[in-house]
Amino acid sequence: MYNESKVVISMIFESIYTPFGDHTIDVPPDKSISNRSILLNIIAQSGRAKIKNILLSEDTLATIAFAKRIGFDIKVDENKKTVSMKKGKLIKDIGTFDCKNSGTTVRHIMSIMCGLDIKGVLDGDSSLRKRPMQRITSFLKEMGADFKGGADFLPIEVRSSRLNRIDFTTDLASAQQKSSFILASLLAEGEKATFNFKVPSRDHTEIMLKEMGINLIYDQKDSYRQILIKDKRPSEMKDFTVPGDFSSAAFFIVLAILTPGMCLKIKDVNLNKSRTGLLDVLIQMGADIDIFQKKGSGEESGDIIIRHSSLKGVNINNKEIIPRMIDEFPVLALAMAFADSKSRVENVGELRVKESDRIEKIREILNFCGMELLAEKDRYEIDPARTKKPSEVVDTSGDHRIIMTAILAAIITKRKLKLDDISGINVSFPDFFKSLKEIGYEYKCSD
Incomplete structure (x- = not known):
């Protein structure tokens, strides 16, 4: 574990x-889908979920550990490769959390913490400390998130936040940036948010959110593709098979x-x-x-x-x-x-x-x-x-x-x-x- x-x-x-x-x-x-099956269920308003055939590796175990840290009831069956999760009382201050080597974990839970107004310090191993976080903290700051210091590299302290939806344009082809923005927007206030990008990237988050009842609207604006987000976060948690x-x-x-x-x-x-x-x-x-x-x-x-x-x-x-x-x-x-x-x-x-x-x-x-x-x-x-x-x-x-x-x-x-x-x-x-x-x-x- x-x-x-x-x-x-x-x-x-x-x-x-x-x-x-x-x-x-x-x-x-699949590591990406395993991680997202936990992350997307974290932001749902209520319910319980079972993730079947989930990858139990260091990256996904870091994400599972975060869900536990913020108050979820998690049961892991290593033999059957299943994770059962149920919402508990949300913990609003998690101290320091070690994301290990998982860029997927840290870049997504940063948005979740800001959207759910959770305080804490995010850290990782020596490799993760070298990876750029500005691609996430830049739009979170614009949305109203409060970080201590520059927040370009780990460790990063997340302070109290209330997010507002924004229009965001990027030339970076990053699925983590895109899905982190979508998560933050689903937890933010306002009528709509838009993510404008030139080059497509992995779309697991969009596919899984559709299964959870979230309608993302796709459009073209000049030379940019656009994802329009009007829905709020999913109402119910959902089972996934990876x-x-x-x-x-x-x-x-x-x-x-x-x-x-x-x-x-x-x-x-x-x-x-x-x-x-x-x-x-x-x-x-x-x-x-x-x-x-x-x-x-x-x-x-x-x-x-x-x-x-x-x-x-x-x-x-x-x-x-x-x-x-x-x-x-x-x-x-x-x-x-x-x-x-x-x-x-x-x-x-x-x-x-x-x-x-x-x-x-x-x-x-x-x-x-x-x-x-x-x-x-x-x-x-x-x-x-x-x-x-x-x-x-x-x-x-x-x-x-x-x-x-x-x-x-x-x-x-x-x-x-x-x-x-x-x-x-x-x-x-x-x-x-x-x-x-x-x-x-x-x-x-x-x-």
């Missing part, structure tokens, strides 16, 4: 056997493509189009991928079948597709490294302010593979022909997506890998090593 301390675990990873043939795997429940996480599936999609003789079926994955840009790019690169979508209400989901494929390089500079795969660029870099021609990626400055500077971490992974990365501020180039002496160590900075990508690199290159810290895997994919074994990959780990 939720643990206030972090244990650093270093490891030497060595691949022993790579499987081939047909295999099937389930991936963990599909498989596409971002977790991404590691096994790329691994299957790069493993000779492999055919892998990944079951019940979230296929929301705002998340699946990686599939579009891999198919463009020549990957042999079949998608079997299941019909249903709410989030789209289905099965994916991936076969070993030869890849060609690709150029990515379309600002529309980048938010649809913002978490998959590290593992995509691995696919690019083993393509038959060079690839270029542009307009990805956001990678610099994720859990780590992911462009620099991609450089370290490619160095381990014996390749160089040419990188500038918001772009990079991967040329499989640009080789160098391989390194033995990847400094992951505890970034969960970098850790797992580095392990895939060790499997593909069949080289021994030294990792400074693997504990970050628990942020999103606690059973990552178990899943490798389930489809036949054998390896050994040592200190």
Whole structure:
């Protein structure tokens, strides 16, 4: 369960056997939807809810811990992967709350605290303290929120607030900014609020709010898309069932493509189009991928079948597709490294302010593979022909997506890998090593 301390675990990873043939795997429940299923029920006026197939990782446990801290009655069944939650008496001063490594948690609960007039200090680990919060505090201040100091980075003290609805315009393609604004607006006073943006981002919040009876109005204003918010917060809490996480599936999609003789079926994955840009790019690169979508209400989901494929390089500079795969660029870099021609990626400055500077971490992974990365501020180039002496160590900075990508690199290159810290895997994919074994990959780990 939720643990206030972090244990650093270093490891030497060595691949022993790579499987081939047909295999099937389930991936963990979707982290974004798991978090939002708790957050959206927090703002509902009354009732109780059960979240089925929820991801119980460090990020989601931080969100669950916040719900408990403000007075919710929460019961977690780890075996059944369910969370039952019931409203209790709202606690208006929560002291200092540790959001761990979860940007989703802190950026959403900041809006909730301001909207429900809850006082407290929000903090996180060393990685989260480096991530920009001004993208959230800027509109909250305009709405009437009171923070101590600049409120650009954690820790941030949230003081008493009464929010008013505003018109807000952004050029940032951030689902967290968008959904945090929507949450704050649902809890604010006034006739309407508008969120004006140029580039679409993940829309889980909008889909789930629709299931809760909230009507968001979509429009176009000059060169900006617009979300108009007139409704108040949901009247009743709602049950949700969480599909498989596409971002977790991404590691096994790329691994299957790069493993000779492999055919892998990944079951019940979230296929929301705002998340699946990686599939579009891999198919463009020549990957042999079949998608079997299941019909249903709410989030789209289905099965994916991936076969070993030869890849060609690709150029990515379309600002529309980048938010649809913002978490998959590290593992995509691995696919690019083993393509038959060079690839270029542009307009990805956001990678610099994720859990780590992911462009620099991609450089370290490619160095381990014996390749160089040419990188500038918001772009990079991967040329499989640009080789160098391989390194033995990847400094992951505890970034969960970098850790797992580095392990895939060790499997593909069949080289021994030294990792400074693997504990970050628990942020999103606690059973990552178990899943490798389930489809036949054998390896050994040592200190």
